[in-house]
Amino acid sequence: MAFLRELAWETRSQWRLLLTDPKALLNPLLFFILITVLFPLTLGHRPALLAEVAPGLLWVGVTLSVFLILPNLFFTDLQDGTLRLWVASGRALPVYVVAKWVTHWAFFVLPLVVVAPLLGQALYLDLSVSWLMITLLGLGSFAMLGIGAVGVSVMQKGRYNPFVLAVLVLPFYVPILVFGASGVSSLTGAGLFEHGLLFLAGLVIFILFLAPWAASQMLKLTVAQS
Amino acid sequence: MRLSAVRRKRLMWAFLVLVGAGLGAWMMLQALQKNVMYFYSVSELLEQPASSEKTVRLGGVVAAGSLRQGQGVKVFFDLTDYQKSIPVVYEGLLPSLFREGQGVVATGQLMDEGRFVASQLLAKHDENYMPPEVAAGLKKAEP
């Protein structure tokens, strides 16, 4: 239980750190809104077409936004030496990873997920399903941020290369996107929704147990190198 | 065997991670069992609530004796899974493997009158490979 107490403490302090700059959460939010709005503008005014592709567009939008959030996770701590102190202190590094993951998701990603049904409205997606959609997007984006945390901890600030990160991380997003998008489109059509939900829930549990370990191994190596 | 406190703790964590990851994997497999079909079989499609709007993929075998040539490149045939069958209309180029008794996957819409209008037709070849003579011999052996 000492572990959980430590986790709660660390999460709270990370959360306070994020709250020191509250308007930072607008950056990914604006990015998400802008790229989603590009689609109706480029595809023209075709409600039936837009409604059909809307789940896919929203998922891709969330994916790209999450991808851009990834450097926020560890880079400042790498640069100012916080991470080095963590490793040297002998405290459990997975605690740090989970705290970062949870707080960054709640701070940066959750607003996107909540806004997604409204954007869906602009894409002529039926709003009656918004709660289920928020659930799916929330689970999926949480898993994405966890996978991304492993990928981004391979890189140091100086060597951060978004293209390399994309090749490292995006393949592992494929199942999330496949099941997430089919889950959302099933909301307006024939029912496969429960399968999508079950899959994403299983994936989140799977990643919740593996990603903190993998990411902290990578971080240790990264710190040792710098 | 006696383990030091550190090793015991590490072992406990490894065990916990394995159990947790296993639980997650099990849930995913449960979901996978029924999901992401590339196509519906004939019976599965007929069980679905009919909606002529939705584009779906339908897989089955071209029923023997059902293939009819329409005007131009239009063809009519029945797709069957040997239990139920659906009449299909398709206009376009046929894959070279397309023939009666061959598995195909059709993309299109199931219309309200029960007719499937396909916009794309893909042949699905099976896992059997044999020389033509052997195939002819097999056919002869069948009653």
Added chain:
Amino acid sequence: MNRFWRWSLQWGQPAMLYQRLLRLQPWVATLAIIFLLVGGYTAFWLAPADYQQGEVFRILYVHVPAAWLSMMVYGAMVGLALLVFIWQVTIAGWAMKTFAWLGAGYTLIALVTGAIWGQPTWGTWWVWDARLTSELVLLFIYLGIVLIFDVLADARAAARMAAILTLVGSVNLPIIHYSVIWWHTLHQPPSIRGLETSMHWSMLYPLLLMALAFLLVFVWQVVWHLRCRVLMEARHTPWLAKRLRSLNQSGENG
């Protein structure tokens, strides 16, 4: 048993490894060429045309061995990753880099030949069914591992990171294998399951020969690459200098 262990552990020493690879190389190369020639002859001339697909089916003699190899190489990499991660064997890290490059190559061959096969038989180059998608994901995972080795200057850290990525990515292997059994896919189920097969013998034995040939070619490539890598890494060590000296002397004598 003791001798066996010593023999296995010696593979981890660069000098011994180099000796063994050097001795192995001509054998592997000869066998690979023989099997390629015999396999190619049986596959592309002796084997009869298929009753459904005609001559096109012969693509399978390249496609299937490449696809098998793409998965086998990954499976072997999981073993190497464990060696790197748990026992910190340096040479396993070198081998991982070679394996990742080659694995990516064989995956690409499988995908491209599959597309060439798909066009005349299915009527399309590519579909997003579970088998094709998961094989494509395998290619990306290979490339990710290659990139890790490429991006990180510290080879030891790169090997450990690549090992973690390999272990995480191994979930994809069973998905590729079982995709055609679990789900309706456009890709057909395997023709060989354990000892049972739905292929006529006259078409099956060329496939087995070709698979063996591909495997041998792969081993040949690994031996070659690994030998070069050992030389690269050992360029400042005494054993190499000694070896070069002895080579020079024998050259002068002869």
